[in-house]
Amino acid sequence: MGNTKTYTDVMKMLAQNYEEIEHSIVNQLMLNVFNHYLTEGMYREGVWKSLFEMIIPKKYCIEQGVFIIDSYGNKSKEVDLAIYDELYTPYIFNYENVRFIPIEAVAAVVQCKSNGIESEDILEWAESIDKLLTSLDSVTRMATGMTDNYTDTRKVTQTATRPIKILCALAENITNEDLKKEFDIILTVDKDKKKLIKFVREEDSSLNTWNCSLNHAMEGTEPESRELIKEKADRQARIFNKEGTGNARPHLLQDLKIGQDKGNGVEENVLLSLIFQLNQLLMVLNNPMLFPHRTYADTFNRILKGYDREQGEEHGQEKEHGKEK
Secondary structure, X not given: OOOOOOHHHHHHHHHXXXXXXXXXXXXXXXXXXXXXXXXXXXXXXXXXHHHHHHHOOOOEEEEEEEEEEOOOXXXXXXXXXXXXXXXXXXXXXXXOOEEEEEHHHEEEEEEEEOOOOOHHHHHHHHHHHHOOOOOOOOEEEEOOEEEEOOOOHHHOOOOEXXXXXXXXXXXOOOOOHHHHHHOOEEEEEEOOOOXXXXXXXXXXXXXXXXHHHHHXXXXXXOHXXXXXXXXXXXXXXXXXXXXXXXXXXXXXXXXXXXXXXXXXXXXXXXXXXHHHHHHHHHHHHOOOOOOOHXXXXXXXXXXXXXXXXXXXXXXXXXXXXXXXX
């Protein structure tokens, strides 16, 4: 007998399946692990890791407990989960069991909190991520020939990428507005309903706005500058739509939310929504920055030849991109 399930049946089954997976994830997060061979925090980090491994493309690697560095002497606080692209940036520096990942490779960073949310600590962690700077000092072969991004910025579509910042916590409700401004996605837990709660910063913004934020992160860090970038991106979207088919409308992140009629209203299928929204942001970011080999080689050479950032006056003037500051 042939399969009698219709396309509609299949789609409903898939949606139901993700609701069941979501319940399973929450049950694992709520499991009492005080006598477990792993610490409570490491165990729950592992649960969150399994969730992201389930929903993002295999081109990305996920590492637990790493540090992120740049070529300017900055190092992040420990990152619970780093989602990075090893295809374009295969240089992951190791020291014994500790891994240091160059910022150019990182697509997303995840902070996991098992217990109470101490906002000050989390904001300090996020600040250590924000201080990391990508470099344009990269050379690659394009269809038109060799391209030096540092001197020919006209061909650069990514001037300074930044990772998508995600906060995962057991707290049911995040009321701290600073956290909502700092993190792109916040996942918490509704312990009674056994469901995830998802908050997305600027969910109603266009993907043009997200492009500016993720791929041109250094164009402005003050709130006023961010507003100007948002306005510019929205204006570009309006122009594009006006010159397009006439029926086009801006692509908004909130368009990717999946809801289901539960009788007493529409309820979001959080895990299914997360799959579409997070992967859309990864596609906006697309490939991380091309690896700036010379910048990191210069950093190693300066340090190994006696340069010390903290004693710069003794060992010589600090340089950036080969130019004296």
